[in-house]
Amino acid sequence: MTKDKLTPSEHAALWDNFRNGSKEAFSQLYELFAADLYRYGYNLIRNKQLVEDCLHELFIHLHAHRSKLGPTDNIRFYMYRSLRRRLTDSITKLNKFDSDDYVFDNAEFMIEPRESQMIEEQTLERQKQMVIAELNKLPKRQKEILYLVYMKGFTYQEAAEAMDITMKSVYNTVNVALTTLKGYLKDTFKKQGLLLVLLFLQYFFKN
Numbered sequence: 001m002t003k004d005k006l007t008p009s010e011h012a013a014l015w016d017n018f019r020n021g022s023k024e025a026f027s028q029l030y031e032l033f034a035a036d037l038y039r040y041g042y043n044l045i046r047n048k049q050l051v052e053d054c055l056h057e058l059f060i061h062l063h064a065h066r067s068k069l070g071p072t073d074n075i076r077f078y079m080y081r082s083l084r085r086r087l088t089d090s091i092t093k094l095n096k097f098d099s100d101d102y103v104f105d106n107a108e109f110m111i112e113p114r115e116s117q118m119i120e121e122q123t124l125e126r127q128k129q130m131v132i133a134e135l136n137k138l139p140k141r142q143k144e145i146l147y148l149v150y151m152k153g154f155t156y157q158e159a160a161e162a163m164d165i166t167m168k169s170v171y172n173t174v175n176v177a178l179t180t181l182k183g184y185l186k187d188t189f190k191k192q193g194l195l196l197v198l199l200f201l202q203y204f205f206k207n
Helices: 008-019 023-044 048-064 075-093 122-135 140-151 156-163 167-184 193-204
Strands: none
Touching: 008 023, 008 075, 023 048, 023 075, 023 140, 048 075, 075 156, 122 167, 140 156, 140 167, 156 167
């Protein structure tokens, strides 16, 4: 069982088993989502200890309050949102967060080894790395929204809720980000244009 292959009904069943006190379900939650959550948290806050602490506290909190949790058919969305709020709250308490700043600052779009193995042609590999490099040049908010939507498969509504922003902001930010990417890559991909950028986002950054 992998987090990517779980259907909404399987998400709901696993979550319900966990809420009902199943130790096996809790172990499955950790095995399926802990590493993924850590990567997201580290992209948000380049502080390994803080991310580890917040992730540990999140699982302790979930376990302690499992009987009071509501149902969900998208565990990753639920846990991403919870970890993000816990991280931003922790930074605020540590007086390290300026409300005018934005946490998704030094994050990098990265391809995991298993994904890189899918790419055999050298030309395609160079194009992929070029897209990644340009993604990392985008402003912070644009980068996080693309990360959630294209890398992690969040819907626009889920991204808006996770980031506590409006749907309109998500739509506008994605549009601006993709338009910017198209401009960055127009010399190399001028014939394929935005369509190729979208294909790269959907194919290479799909987990």
